[in-house]
Amino acid sequence: MVNQQKDTEGKILDAAKDVFQQKGMTGARMQEIADKAGINKALLHYYYRTKEKLFEKVFEIAFSIFIPRMQEIMLSEKPVFEKIEFFIESYMDLLTKHPYIPGFVINELNRNPQILVNIFEKNIHIKENKLFEKFDAQIQAEVKKGIIKPIDTRNLMTNVIGLIVFPIVARPIIQGIMFDNDKKQYDAFLKQRKDFVKEFIINSIKPVNA
C-alpha cells in the first residue's frame, strides 16, 4: 500500500470491502468499518446514506471484478480447448488475489437473490452481449467438427467454474479434513491444481479417437 493519501470515499470502500467480505452483510458493523477507515460513523453515513447502500456498492465492485475477464476470454477467437485452459489459468490466478470474493458473493446471493437482479438492471450490457449464446454456438460448432465430444454447454461451464471456485469457498472444510488444517500444504495444493484441472477437463471432453 504505497498510496496512503486516498480520498475518504476510497478509504471507506476499502475498509467496507474488508469487513463485509469477512463478516457478511448482517455480521458487519458500521463502527468497525469506520475504525478501519480511520474516520467516524457519521462520515460513513455522509457518503453512503445507509449500511444497505454501502453494502450494495461493495457487492457490485466485488462482482464486477470477475465479469470483464470472463467476457474477454469467452468471446475471443480462440478454439474451445484453448479458451478453457486460459480460463482456468486466468481465474485461478485471480482467485489467489481475491479469495474471499466468491464465498462472499455466493453467500449474500443465497440470502437475497434479488441483488443479482438489481445488478443486471444497472448494468444491462452484462445480460445484453449474449455471452452464453455465443459460447454455446462455438461449442456446438466444434462438436460437429469432431474436435470435442458432444456435450451440453451449461453442464460444461458449471463444471469448469465449479472445479475452479469450489476449493476456494470450501477451503476451511477441505483443508481441515484432507490436509490436517495445514495452510501451506493447502496453498501448494491449490497451485498444482491448475494443471490438474486443465487435464481433468480436457480428458473428459476430448474425442475418444483423438
Next chain:
Amino acid sequence: MVNQQKDTEGKILDAAKDVFQQKGMTGARMQEIADKAGINKALLHYYYRTKEKLFEKVFEIAFSIFIPRMQEIMLSEKPVFEKIEFFIESYMDLLTKHPYIPGFVINELNRNPQILVNIFEKNIHIKENKLFEKFDAQIQAEVKKGIIKPIDTRNLMTNVIGLIVFPIVARPIIQGIMFDNDKKQYDAFLKQRKDFVKEFIINSIKPVNA
C-alpha cells in the same frame, strides 16, 4: 409433518434450523426462532443458554447429516468406479432434500473455522477412522492394477465433491445467468446432472486403452 406433538426441545431445534440456515448465525434473531417454534424467547434461553450454544447444536446436526453416508460408501468393499458413481447418486439425492445445508456450513466455516475443530474434538471417531488414508490406499492399488489412470486422491475427491456441491451453493448465480432465473428449468438441470457428472468423472480417470 404428521407428528406435530413434538416436545419443546424438538420444536426449537426445527425452528432454529430453519432460521439459522436461511439467515446465518449473525442474521438470525432469537425472536424469530421463538415465533417459529410457537414459544417465547425466555424459553429458548431455558433450553439453550445462549444463541451461540443453540447455533452450535444446529450446526452440528446439519454437519452430521452428510458424514455417516460418506464413511459408509467410501469404506465399503466396492471398486473405485462403483464407489464414485454411488457417491454421486447418493449425495445428489441427499442435497435435493437438504439444499441449504452446504451453503450454510461453508459460509459459517469461512466466518469461523474454529467450529470444525470443536466438532472434531467432540466426535473423535470422525477423524480416527482414517477414512482418507483407506480410500487413498484403494485408489493407488487400482492405479497399479491399471484399472484407473494415475491420479492424486485429494484432487479427485475435491473434484467429485465440488461437482456435486457447487451447483447447489451457487444456484442463485448459475440459475440467474445461465437459466434466466427459471427455477423449474434449473431443477431439471440438477436432475439430469447426475448422469452427466458420473460420465464426466469416469471419462477423465479411466485408462486410455480401456
Next chain:
DNA sequence: GTCTATACACTGATAGAC
C-alpha cells in the same frame, strides 16, 4: 467535509411469578 453527542429501536439475556 469532518467531528461529537445523542436519539431511538432492537437484541440477547435474565428475574421472578405461576
Next chain:
DNA sequence: GTCTATCAGTGTATAGAC
C-alpha cells in the same frame, strides 16, 4: 416448564457545531 416484564448493551442513523 412456561410465561410476562424488563434490563443492559449495541446497532444504525441523525442533529448540529466547526
